[in-house]
Amino acid sequence: MAVYSKVLTGKTIRMRAMEESDAEVTFKMRNDPERTRFLNPPPESVEAQRIYIAKQRESVDGYYFIIEDLEGNPIGMKALSDYCPEMKTVESGRFIGFGSQIQHIEALIMGFDFAFDVLGVDKVLMTVIENNKAMYSLQQRLGAKETKRVFMPAFGCDSIHSELNRNDYLEARKKAENIIERFSGRK
Amino acid sequence: MNIEKYDKCFKEIFGDNAELNENFKFGAAPGWDSMAHMELIALLEDTFHIMLEADDILHYGSYENGKLIMKKYGVEM
Numbered sequence: 001m002a003v004y005s006k007v008l009t010g011k012t013i014r015m016r017a018m019e020e021s022d023a024e025v026t027f028k029m030r031n032d033p034e035r036t037r038f039l040n041p042p043p044e045s046v047e048a049q050r051i052y053i054a055k056q057r058e059s060v061d062g063y064y065f066i067i068e069d070l071e072g073n074p075i076g077m078k079a080l081s082d083y084c085p086e087m088k089t090v091e092s093g094r095f096i097g098f099g100s101q102i103q104h105i106e107a108l109i110m111g112f113d114f115a116f117d118v119l120g121v122d123k124v125l126m127t128v129i130e131n132n133k134a135m136y137s138l139q140q141r142l143g144a145k146e147t148k149r150v151f152m153p154a155f156g157c158d159s160i161h162s163e164l165n166r167n168d169y170l171e172a173r174k175k176a177e178n179i180i181e182r183f184s185g186r187k
Numbered sequence: 188m189n190i191e192k193y194d195k196c197f198k199e200i201f202g203d204n205a206e207l208n209e210n211f212k213f214g215a216a217p218g219w220d221s222m223a224h225m226e227l228i229a230l231l232e233d234t235f236h237i238m239l240e241a242d243d244i245l246h247y248g249s250y251e252n253g254k255l256i257m258k259k260y261g262v263e264m
Contacts, residue, residue: 100245101221134213138220179225186241 002062002083008114010106011184013099015078015114018057018064023050025074026066029096038132038155039094063114067097067107075099078111083119090115092126092164095135102183108142109176116166124164130157142176143168190264192234193257197250200227211250235262 008015018026027049029035030042043049056064061083067076079093092111097104115124126144128136129152140146144162152159197207201218205211213219228244231237231253237260239247247253254264 100241101224102244104221105225133215133217134220137218138222141220141222175226176222179222179229182229183225183244186239186244 002059003057004063004065004114004118008065008110010110011180012070012103012106013075013110014068014070014072015065015107015110016068018053018066018077020050020053020057022066022074023047023053026053026077029074029077029098032096032098035096035098038129038135039096062093063119065111067099067103069099069103075103076107078107080111080115080119082125083121085119088120088122089125090119090121092124102180102186105138105176106180106184108138109173109180112142112164112169112173116169122165124169126162126164127159128162129155129159131155136160139164141172143172189235189257189262193231193254193262193264196227196230196234199230207250209249209251213248216250231257235260237262 003017005017024046027043027046030049036042043052053064056062062079062081065078066074067078069075076095076097076099078095080090081093082091095108097107112124115121126139128139139162142164144164146160146162148161149158150161194207197205200223201216205216213224224247228239228247232239235257239260243256243259247256257264
């Protein structure tokens with residue numbers, strides 16, 4: 001089972017493995033039209049979402065996290081999928097965030113840290129819809145390098161594929177860490 | 188003039204070619220992502236010697252709305 005049993009703890013958020021009991025809250029997240037407009041369609045019901053989570057928990061190559069604030073309130077979800085130990089790669093999967101900008105940055109950082117430090121990959125692969133300018137920009141800012149573009153008929157635009165290697169990430173991570181440090185305690 | 192300093196902050200983060208108008212918003216303006224957002228806030232705070240509250244950081248959102256938020260901190264444009 002691709003379930004990471006430890007809780008990842010940052011300065012503004014925690015990330016823990018998604019459970020079937022998270023079906024209702026994650027179903028709501030996946031049905032938020034604003035936050036999910038660049039993502040694939042959600043399951044049709046809470047039960048379908050529960051089945052989806054159960055399936056993901058049994059997969060051998062995907063890690064699905066609930067993002068919580070430090071009070072334990074769910075504020076998003078983050079996936080890492082298609083983990084390939086032989087190739088030492090993993091795909092940075094779906095991210096949905098309802099928190100602050102700082103919490104979103106930290107969630108991505110913690111996801112990349114998990115990929116490089118826990119899974120031990122050499123590269124994190126990522127794909128983003130061309131129209132999702134904020135996410136594309138953030139990926140590049142964190143060190144990712146674009147590799148190709150593929151037209152996506154369902155979205156009427158390209159999907160942009162990028163790769164992030166450890167050295168580029170570590171360099172970019174310093175700036176993100178400074179920002180998190182500066183603003184993490186802000187009320 | 189505060190507006191010149193304000194615009195200079197945006198240009199420093201988003202580049203000299205940034206078209207600063209009512210359409211310059213998070214997610215729509217090229218390069219305005221979460222990291223750029225926080226770098227902009229940090230630069231504005233340092234430039235105007237203020238400290239924004241979390242809610243104002245969260246809702247900063249656009250070049251124009253930002254002017255209204257700055258006003259709360261005594262920075263008139």
